[in-house]
Amino acid sequence: MPLLELKNVHTYYGNIHALKGISLSVEEGEIVTLIGSNGAGKSTTLRTISGLLRPRYGEILFKGERIDHLPPHKIVELGVIQVPEGRRIFPRLTVRENLEIGAFLRKDKAEIARDMERVFHLFPRLYERLNQRGGTLSGGEQQMLAIGRALMGRPRVLLLDEPSMGLAPVLVEQIFGIISDINAQGTTILLVEQNALMALAIAHRGYVLQTGEIVLADTAQALRENKLVQHAYLGVG
Amino acid sequence: MAVEATTGAELILTRRSFRSFMSEVFGPLLQVFLFVVGSAVALGGVVILLAVVLRGTREDIDLLQGTITILPQVIVDGLVRGFLYATIALGYTMVYGVLEFINFAHGEIFMVGAFVGAFFGAALASSGMLTTINPILFVIAAVLLGMAVSGLLAMSVERIAYRPLRNAPRLVPLISAIGVSLVLQDVMRMIAVNTGLGFNAQFRTPDLGQPLVLAHMPIADERTIPVSVDSRSLIFIVVAILMLIGLNYLVNITKLGTAIRAVAQDRPTASLMGIDVNRVIAITFLIGGALGGAAGILFGMRVGTINPYVGFLPGLKAFTAAVLGGIGNITGAMVGGIVLGFLEAFVASYLSLFTRGQFSGASYADIVAFSILILILIFRPSGLLGEVVAQKV
Structure with missing residues (x-):
């Protein structure tokens, strides 16, 4: 049984049919990536999984249980945690408070402190900025904080929405290295990216999304070698 | 370097440093205090200057002596008005912070608080306990009762009249709020008139003690007049300060407070942290309502007689105070309340003195209050402390 599964999910913005029957699955321990161009419905898919949007038809299952009727905070409680597009750091909370709010549902203080240490291991920069307001951080630091904040919730599956957006190439590489590490330490990841090259480099499997529909699904390796993907998303040929 | 960082991390994470605790809780109060002193000094300077200039006209x-003689009394009056507006303004500003919605029924929440106190006093009087109860106990019980009733009422109003309209155009909940306001006024009128409390309800209290004489002010012929604070004003100021400390602790230190601030800054993202946004909004109404209710009790205690329409004007002025300080900004609401209270107190006391009694200051103070509202909205819509509005995403 997949950890997370979407079955024929249709999502609308008013009358706009944004997702036209998305089906995908994420197995425990995988990095699965969802690539596609701007407006393909990648973020909409993540927002629908998180409960910020309601699918009109279809099912979303987490460990075999339907979650598509749950409010966002209940979905987070199950361990489906999103790092939203554009990072969405709380600008007037300090770095520490941003991390603490990531652990909002947890009561185990000692474990929370341990996880915060783990976040500082991954992102030493955040420790240096501990009492600074989130809004004063650079884009890269904010991305680190957004990922750290999500890790504070002990995700069973981490949904990452465009972690490379607006970052310098060297930072993108660093962030993707860390995403790989997080996965290696046991967290399942669903990664949405426009930067298909980077995403396919660290993912196990991938889906290609075009105007609300999945047009290709394969292993990352096969997708990298696929002519269409190379042409449309990797800038080859 | 990372290792170094993590060994220190444990210490920092287990406990907030004492310094940061103090600055989070008392920092805003220090700012309020600075505005109190600033307002008193600035306005005091202005009236003394005016008195010197106008000395020959009467x-x-x-004129100068008259001005200085009443000055301490005016400052105390300014403090009381200031804290009145500040405590009510907090309700407006907190709700605005999380919903970007102005709860125009908040003045009525305040009024209901005042009536809870009046009912409490009347109940004690009819059971003969009013003369025997310890006055401090009475004040505490009345304030807590008012906070509970007003807080729960504000929460229910949100659930019934605002939440279903959350996604409607912004004007719709505003109209709903005005409706709620009128309903509360007239329901309270119905209750008050039919329970024997009466339209003009007496706020009965035990003997709350004599005025506290602070100093003796020398006037001509070696006579002196006492500068005093009446006990009800003193109670007002003390309780208001305690509530502001409590609120700053709640909002800036506790987990709930962090959640409230997170919801205010970014509602969808707050829900992605596992925060039940509806619950946090309900709690925000509860807190704002409780503060308003406490202000109502203190207000009723001070003025002695209340009616179902006493919430309207203080409500509007507290809204002005919230805008003046920067709506959505908690410290701003306190500061705005203080500044507005002082301005009003000075106008109320000195306008008639300087115009030879032709204009009664007390009845024209409202002109000042609402002129400020208009000027602020035109020239500095973000308010005195309000970088917050501009930052709001």
């Missing part, structure tokens, strides 16, 4: 009294 033959009957010495």
